[in-house]
Amino acid sequence: MRTLELLPNLPELTADEANRWVGAAIAEAEALRQHDQRLYPLANDPAAMATARSLHAAWRHWADYASTLLDQLPASVVRDDSGTVKKLRLGIGYARCVEGLPPEEIIRRHQRVESGEARLLSIEEARRELGLASRG
Secondary structure, eight states: OOHHHHGGGOTTOOHHHHHHHHHHHHHHHHHHHTTGGGSSOSSOOHHHHHHHHHHHHHHHHHHHHHHHHHHHSOHHHHHHTOHHHHHHHHHHHHHHHHHHSOHHHHHHHHHHHHHTSSOOOOHHHHHHHHTOOOOO
16 A cells, blocks of 8 residues: 555544544455464475465565554544554554564474474463463
Protein backbone atom coordinates (compact mmCIF):
# COMPACT_ATOMS: atom_id res chain seq x y z
CA MET A 1 0.00 0.00 0.00
CA ARG A 2 1.03 3.55 -0.61
CA THR A 3 -0.64 4.72 2.58
CA LEU A 4 2.59 5.66 4.29
CA GLU A 5 3.47 8.04 1.47
CA LEU A 6 -0.05 9.47 1.43
CA LEU A 7 -0.79 10.04 5.12
CA PRO A 8 1.70 12.88 5.70
CA ASN A 9 -0.15 14.76 2.95
CA LEU A 10 -3.47 14.32 4.76
CA PRO A 11 -2.80 16.34 7.92
CA GLU A 12 -6.47 16.82 8.75
CA LEU A 13 -7.35 13.14 8.73
CA THR A 14 -10.56 12.50 10.64
CA ALA A 15 -10.88 9.68 13.15
CA ASP A 16 -13.18 7.81 10.77
CA GLU A 17 -10.72 8.14 7.89
CA ALA A 18 -7.81 7.01 10.07
CA ASN A 19 -9.81 4.04 11.32
CA ARG A 20 -10.47 3.00 7.73
CA TRP A 21 -6.72 2.95 7.01
CA VAL A 22 -6.15 0.96 10.19
CA GLY A 23 -8.96 -1.38 9.16
CA ALA A 24 -7.24 -1.97 5.82
CA ALA A 25 -4.02 -2.92 7.62
CA ILE A 26 -5.95 -5.24 9.93
CA ALA A 27 -7.63 -6.88 6.93
CA GLU A 28 -4.20 -7.63 5.47
CA ALA A 29 -3.09 -9.15 8.77
CA GLU A 30 -6.22 -11.29 8.89
CA ALA A 31 -5.46 -12.51 5.37
CA LEU A 32 -1.97 -13.49 6.54
CA ARG A 33 -3.34 -15.19 9.68
CA GLN A 34 -5.29 -17.69 7.60
CA HIS A 35 -1.92 -19.20 6.62
CA ASP A 36 -0.53 -19.54 10.15
CA GLN A 37 -0.49 -23.34 9.94
CA ARG A 38 2.26 -22.94 7.31
CA LEU A 39 4.55 -20.78 9.46
CA TYR A 40 6.28 -23.71 11.16
CA PRO A 41 6.63 -26.92 9.15
CA LEU A 42 7.97 -29.79 11.25
CA ALA A 43 9.82 -31.47 8.39
CA ASN A 44 12.71 -29.98 6.50
CA ASP A 45 10.73 -29.97 3.24
CA PRO A 46 12.26 -27.32 0.94
CA ALA A 47 8.89 -26.21 -0.50
CA ALA A 48 7.28 -25.94 2.95
CA MET A 49 10.31 -24.05 4.28
CA ALA A 50 10.19 -21.63 1.32
CA THR A 51 6.53 -20.96 2.08
CA ALA A 52 7.30 -20.49 5.78
CA ARG A 53 10.14 -18.07 5.05
CA SER A 54 7.87 -16.11 2.67
CA LEU A 55 5.18 -15.87 5.33
CA HIS A 56 7.72 -14.75 7.93
CA ALA A 57 8.96 -12.07 5.52
CA ALA A 58 5.38 -10.98 4.85
CA TRP A 59 4.70 -10.67 8.58
CA ARG A 60 7.93 -8.69 9.09
CA HIS A 61 7.00 -6.33 6.24
CA TRP A 62 3.46 -5.96 7.57
CA ALA A 63 4.70 -5.20 11.10
CA ASP A 64 7.06 -2.52 9.80
CA TYR A 65 4.25 -1.01 7.75
CA ALA A 66 1.70 -1.19 10.60
CA SER A 67 4.14 0.33 13.11
CA THR A 68 4.83 3.23 10.78
CA LEU A 69 1.10 3.63 10.12
CA LEU A 70 0.46 3.76 13.87
CA ASP A 71 3.14 6.45 14.24
CA GLN A 72 1.49 8.55 11.53
CA LEU A 73 -2.05 8.41 12.89
CA PRO A 74 -3.50 11.56 14.40
CA ALA A 75 -2.89 11.73 18.15
CA SER A 76 -6.63 11.77 18.82
CA VAL A 77 -7.04 8.39 17.12
CA VAL A 78 -4.12 6.82 18.96
CA ARG A 79 -5.26 8.23 22.32
CA ASP A 80 -8.78 6.98 21.72
CA ASP A 81 -7.36 3.44 21.47
CA SER A 82 -10.51 2.22 19.74
CA GLY A 83 -11.07 -1.42 18.93
CA THR A 84 -9.33 -1.03 15.58
CA VAL A 85 -6.25 0.60 17.08
CA LYS A 86 -6.08 -2.14 19.73
CA LYS A 87 -6.35 -4.79 17.00
CA LEU A 88 -3.54 -3.08 15.11
CA ARG A 89 -1.32 -3.03 18.20
CA LEU A 90 -2.05 -6.70 18.90
CA GLY A 91 -1.31 -7.55 15.28
CA ILE A 92 2.03 -5.77 15.47
CA GLY A 93 2.88 -7.69 18.65
CA TYR A 94 1.93 -10.98 17.02
CA ALA A 95 3.99 -10.20 13.92
CA ARG A 96 7.05 -9.28 16.01
CA CYS A 97 6.73 -12.58 17.90
CA VAL A 98 6.58 -14.50 14.61
CA GLU A 99 9.62 -12.55 13.46
CA GLY A 100 11.50 -13.57 16.61
CA LEU A 101 10.93 -17.30 16.13
CA PRO A 102 12.12 -18.47 12.71
CA PRO A 103 10.91 -21.79 11.25
CA GLU A 104 14.41 -23.26 11.43
CA GLU A 105 14.36 -22.88 15.23
CA ILE A 106 11.07 -24.78 15.51
CA ILE A 107 12.52 -27.60 13.39
CA ARG A 108 15.60 -27.72 15.65
CA ARG A 109 13.41 -27.88 18.75
CA HIS A 110 11.16 -30.54 17.22
CA GLN A 111 14.20 -32.64 16.29
CA ARG A 112 15.55 -32.36 19.83
CA VAL A 113 12.25 -33.66 21.22
CA GLU A 114 12.06 -36.43 18.62
CA SER A 115 15.62 -37.57 19.41
CA GLY A 116 14.94 -37.61 23.14
CA GLU A 117 17.47 -34.85 23.81
CA ALA A 118 14.70 -32.61 25.12
CA ARG A 119 11.50 -33.71 26.76
CA LEU A 120 7.96 -32.56 26.33
CA LEU A 121 6.18 -31.20 29.36
CA SER A 122 2.51 -31.53 30.01
CA ILE A 123 0.63 -28.29 30.65
CA GLU A 124 0.59 -29.01 34.39
CA GLU A 125 4.35 -29.77 34.42
CA ALA A 126 5.04 -26.53 32.58
CA ARG A 127 2.86 -24.58 35.02
CA ARG A 128 4.79 -26.12 37.96
CA GLU A 129 8.15 -25.32 36.32
CA LEU A 130 7.05 -21.72 35.81
CA GLY A 131 5.68 -21.43 39.33
CA LEU A 132 2.13 -20.84 38.14
CA ALA A 133 -0.92 -22.00 40.04
CA SER A 134 -2.54 -25.16 38.74
CA ARG A 135 -5.83 -24.88 36.91
CA GLY A 136 -7.74 -27.04 39.38
